[in-house]
Amino acid sequence: MFVSVLYWLKERLRDAWLWPLNLVRDFPARSGRLGRTIFVGFNALLRWPLFMGKVARAGTLRRQLRHAARQTGIWLHLFLVQLFDLVGGPEVCQFVMHLGMHTTPLTAAEQTAVQSIFGPHNLRYQDVRIAQGGVLHLIFRFNGGLAFATWYTIHLPVKRDVGQGTAVSSRQNLPLLVHELTHVFQYHHVGSRYLGEAVYYLATTNRNCYQYGGRAHLRVCHQQGKQFRHFNREQQAQIIQDYFTQHRQNQDTAAYEPFLAQLRQREL
Numbered sequence: 001m002f003v004s005v006l007y008w009l010k011e012r013l014r015d016a017w018l019w020p021l022n023l024v025r026d027f028p029a030r031s032g033r034l035g036r037t038i039f040v041g042f043n044a045l046l047r048w049p050l051f052m053g054k055v056a057r058a059g060t061l062r063r064q065l066r067h068a069a070r071q072t073g074i075w076l077h078l079f080l081v082q083l084f085d086l087v088g089g090p091e092v093c094q095f096v097m098h099l100g101m102h103t104t105p106l107t108a109a110e111q112t113a114v115q116s117i118f119g120p121h122n123l124r125y126q127d128v129r130i131a132q133g134g135v136l137h138l139i140f141r142f143n144g145g146l147a148f149a150t151w152y153t154i155h156l157p158v159k160r161d162v163g164q165g166t167a168v169s170s171r172q173n174l175p176l177l178v179h180e181l182t183h184v185f186q187y188h189h190v191g192s193r194y195l196g197e198a199v200y201y202l203a204t205t206n207r208n209c210y211q212y213g214g215r216a217h218l219r220v221c222h223q224q225g226k227q228f229r230h231f232n233r234e235q236q237a238q239i240i241q242d243y244f245t246q247h248r249q250n251q252d253t254a255a256y257e258p259f260l261a262q263l264r265q266r267e268l
């Protein structure tokens with residue numbers, strides 16, 4: 001008991017320390033992303049009078065205004081989440097959320113298994129936390145036991161084995177871990193926008209956003225010049241999960257290779 005309290009305290013201290021640490025070491029990437037978004041916004045604002053004159057003459061005002069409103073919404077989402085990242089919002093949120101959960105780092109075996117997918121230097125593997133138990137029991141009851149990743153934390157449910165009636169941790173499910181780690185990878189390289197984008201597709205497609213058409217369709221996509229970044233966040237995670245599963249089963253994964261290479265190149 002005493003040991004587990006000490007471990008819990010050590011983990012919370014680590015969470016707290018990550019806030020100032022990431023404020024500094026992630027400042028260049030975070031400020032760069034925000035700077036680019038502000039630049040794009042200014043540019044659009046400067047072109048606004050010209051744009052209005054053009055669409056008024058072309059008679060497509062209503063359609064173009066709808067398009068502009070959508071683009072403004074996307075821009076605003078980017079601006080807000082990038083500002084949130086810049087002030088260390090992810091670290092503060094994770095600190096608070098972890099207060100009611102049990103967190104553990106990746107095991108050496110898990111790290112070895114996933115490093116071959118994501119590359120040795122593309123993720124801070126030692127910072128990844130698997131969260132289980134505590135308030136998560138309640139969350140999984142509401143979301144139907146769907147594992148999810150928030151920033152550098154992967155939340156895994158405990159599933160009930162139908163045959164035996166016993167509780168089975170989904171931690172043994174390595175392909176699921178790879179799926180959720182793809183979301184961590186997305187966060188690391190594009191920031192918190194991945195979360196808003198993933199939730200948007202989950203909500204607007206009624207959880208049907210994982211389908212990418214399988215191996216055959218991937219081949220066609222590649223021939224047509226479709227890139228990994230053109231898939232939505234859930235499709236991206238599913239593609240990498242399926243690659244991992246099929247590679248372990250010694251199946252032909254050639255259709256997945258170009259997209260995996262783009263992931264490793266951080267083209268998200």
Ligand SMILES: [Zn+2]
Pocket residue numbers: 179180183233234237
């Ligand atoms: Zn997912």
